[in-house]
Amino acid sequence: MPVKIAIIGGSGVYDPQILTGVREEKINTPYGSVKAVIGSYNNREVAFMSRHGEDHSAPPHRVNYRGIIAGLKQLGVKSIFATTAVGSINPAMKPGQVVFADQFLDFTKGRASTFFDGVGQGVIHIDMTEPYCPRLRDILIRAAQILGLPYYRSGTYVCSEGPRFETAAEVQMFRQLGGDLAGMTSVPEVVLAREAEICYANISMVTNFGAGISPGRLTHQEGLEAMQENSENLKKLLMQVITGMNLEENCFCHSALGEGPVAVK
DSSP states (O other), X not given: OOOOEEEEEOTTTOOGGGOEEEEEXXXXXXXXXXXXXXXXXXXXXXXXXXXXXXXXXSOGGGOOHHHHHHHHHHHTOOEEEXXXXXXXXXXXXXXXXXXXXXXXXXXXXXXXXXSOSSSSSOOOOOOOSSOSOHHHHHHHHHHHHHHTOOEESOOEEEEEOOSSOOOHHHHHHHHHTTOOEEESSHHHHHHHHHHTTOEEEEEEEEEEEOTTTSSSOOOHHHHHHHHHHTHHHHHHHHHXXXXXXXXXXXXXXXXXXXXXXXXXX
């Protein structure tokens, strides 16, 4: 039986105590093997995938994005909720708030960013007018409203290569270009999900202000601690979403390739 819902994130989001029938599954893909933790919540199967690995050993520019999305496709996943820790470059979006991004700016450099690289499956130019699934964003917004969580219904995620933080000058440039959030993982993940015809929503937890806006120096530990502090809210949000979703609802994301090349295996 296919697992239709997946959550991509870190250890702060996954809590085995909220699931029943938990199992680990190794998935072999053309891009290497990946591991999913699968369990049931309210009689719905959910797959958790750790983006950086169990021991957080994969830096953002070395994450196996293609393996993760291809693995979830093999499981039968139709909807992905991806959690990310971000720095705010919009003073209105404060630490502790959640932003459901609706656009991105891509400043990555050396990542494999497509399944269709001209080898085997041909070439396709995927439409990314609405990169983050509006249907899933609406579901997240309703869930946040029910729970009374502070949130922003939209925002532009600026994805940099990492693993270093941005300079103050880069943050200033990103702001002038219309960016709201600075992160390192949403691209190419969201693009690959669209190529795999899977709905994908971003849940950005603001952990700090960006360089030049923050009153102090940025540290990775600061982001980890902020995510841990807000992990309960994230888990409540995700469980509310899982409970209220219509698993059979169709979406344009599910037919993004149209008459193009064969779907991702």
